Amino acid sequence: MKSAKAVWFALAAPLLVLAGMLAIPVFAASGSSGLPPTPIGGIPERALQAYRAAGGWCEGLRWELLAGIGWVESRHGTTGGAAVDPDTGEARPWILGPPLDGRPGVRRLPVGQWLGWWGLPGPWQQAVGPMQFLPATFEAWAVDGDEDGVANPHQIDDAVATAANYLCGGPGGSIPDEREALLRYNRSETYVLEVLAYANSLAGPLSGAGILCPVAGQTSFTDTWLAPRSGGRLHQGVDMFAAYGTPVIAPVAGTAEQSNSALGGLGFRLWGDDGTFYYGSHLSAFGPHWGRVEAGTLLGYVGNTGNARGTPPHLHFEIHPGRSPRDPPAAVNPTPAVSSACEGSQGRHAFLSDD
């Protein structure tokens, strides 16, 4: 055992690790920080190198997903004042998660045989290193990423390669569904959203591929992105005109909530599983199902509530890629995405209506 001084880091948010039989190796170090303004530039070079090297470990594993985990777990190995040594690739001082001492929401895992393992001081187990592995999980999936003869959970190449191996279920595995793979890593929906949001922010602007047309019926719209609006505002969305009462559906699966404001009238907020936030407004009425929704779930009906009163009925629709619930708004022009999603698709949505 090496005898480096380790740091513990305090989490601002309650721990999300749930009790159970799963060998969950990680903590969601979620808290006050949002996404970095310049994601790729914000990743320390040594960490970026490790993520890219382990991307493609199996079919379906993109390096951005590893970067998302590294960001949420340890801010790329910088939690608690640590830094990844450019030469050795080791995060120093060693990063240790909070003790798993059985407090509410946290498993109770005595350190047992792992006392002294890569700096574990006892009496409880703690997640270790930039990717926050529990000892048994690391030992079960360990990969010596930098090929120095030692699989070291504090070393960024080893930690990231081991994370890749674990997500893939081994080198011959695959990742058909990123959400499921991430839930295996940490059984927390919030965690999955944060990792995906970060990964998708690295992957570039939203293409619009994969979203359903939010208006399930005949609709017409033009590109009015950043067009002047009342009060000196600029238009942050697309206005999709349709007959009053045309169904409005969830463009992707996620978590939906109602909104109601003077400006938007009746609307929806949708935290997509794809890591993107969607907003729609001016509905005439709400659909019956909120909370967890599938793509195609009925959210409401086209109308002209809010400041659209007196105008032709339309859905005002916004897309905010890579936004997590705590981040400030950053919309992109949704017109290209909506154009590809709605082109030729009017009238053939198999939207899920009431019950």
Ligand SMILES: [Zn+2]
């Ligand atoms: Zn609008």
